[in-house]
Amino acid sequence: MLGALIMVHGDDRGLRIPPKMAPIEVVIVPIVRGDGTAVLDAARGLFTACKKAGLRVKLDDREGQSPGFKFNEWDMRGVPLRIELGARDLEGGVATLVRRDRAFKEEGQKRTVPLDAIVAAIPSVLDEIQASLFAQAKAYLESHTVSTGDRAEFLRLLEERAGMIDIAWCERPECEAAIKEATSATSRNLRRPARSATCVACGEPATAQAYFAQSY
Numbered sequence: 001m002l003g004a005l006i007m008v009h010g011d012d013r014g015l016r017i018p019p020k021m022a023p024i025e026v027v028i029v030p031i032v033r034g035d036g037t038a039v040l041d042a043a044r045g046l047f048t049a050c051k052k053a054g055l056r057v058k059l060d061d062r063e064g065q066s067p068g069f070k071f072n073e074w075d076m077r078g079v080p081l082r083i084e085l086g087a088r089d090l091e092g093g094v095a096t097l098v099r100r101d102r103a104f105k106e107e108g109q110k111r112t113v114p115l116d117a118i119v120a121a122i123p124s125v126l127d128e129i130q131a132s133l134f135a136q137a138k139a140y141l142e143s144h145t146v147s148t149g150d151r152a153e154f155l156r157l158l159e160e161r162a163g164m165i166d167i168a169w170c171e172r173p174e175c176e177a178a179i180k181e182a183t184s185a186t187s188r189n190l191r192r193p194a195r196s197a198t199c200v201a202c203g204e205p206a207t208a209q210a211y212f213a214q215s216y
């Protein structure tokens with residue numbers, strides 16, 4: 001469920017897909033101005049090296065689209081990591097890594113890495129992005145969760161669509177069916193131990209803590 005939550009937990013620039021779920025983990029955008037032969041060659045070399053390393057990588061060498069347009073597009077589509085490579089980078093023997101989990105201009109969003117070290121650096125950066133998106137989703141979940149031990153309050157919170165409602169639950173399908181019938185909410189059970197003896201919804205013995213929320 002957290003995975004699904006991260007999926008939909010984008011920002012104002014679009015999706016942010018966790019690396020482990022991303023069809024494309026890394027997109028390479030060569031920044032071509034004038035004769036771009038050297039930059040394109042280097043970008044293709046980088047692409048091949050990434051592929052060989054087993055990364056799900058895409059080279060965006062489309063002509064007729066500006067680098068800025070491409071950056072926005074891949075941001076929107078949620079690709080976790082972008083490599084920017086321009087003529088000046090190439091002269092300096094570096095490329096720029098840009099993380100999708102960080103806000104625009106946030107510290108750590110961009111990092112300059114030597115070209116010959118970039119492929120080796122990518123897996124740990126992807127791990128960091130995965131962990132950061134997971135932590136952000138968890139914090140989001142916690143800040144949108146209300147816990148209750150009272151049946152009437154539970155039903156009222158569900159009616160008010162007050163986010164995730166955390167209750168001790170019996171895990172019985174018929175209990176879930178009754179809750180769904182009354183409120184159209186369903187459970188998300190993350191296998192946490194029950195925090196009280198009885199199910200808040202039906203009064204039978206509780207076997208787990210579960211989140212209930214409206215299904216969207």
Ligand SMILES: [Zn+2]
Nearest residue numbers: 170175199202
């Ligand atoms: Zn129950």
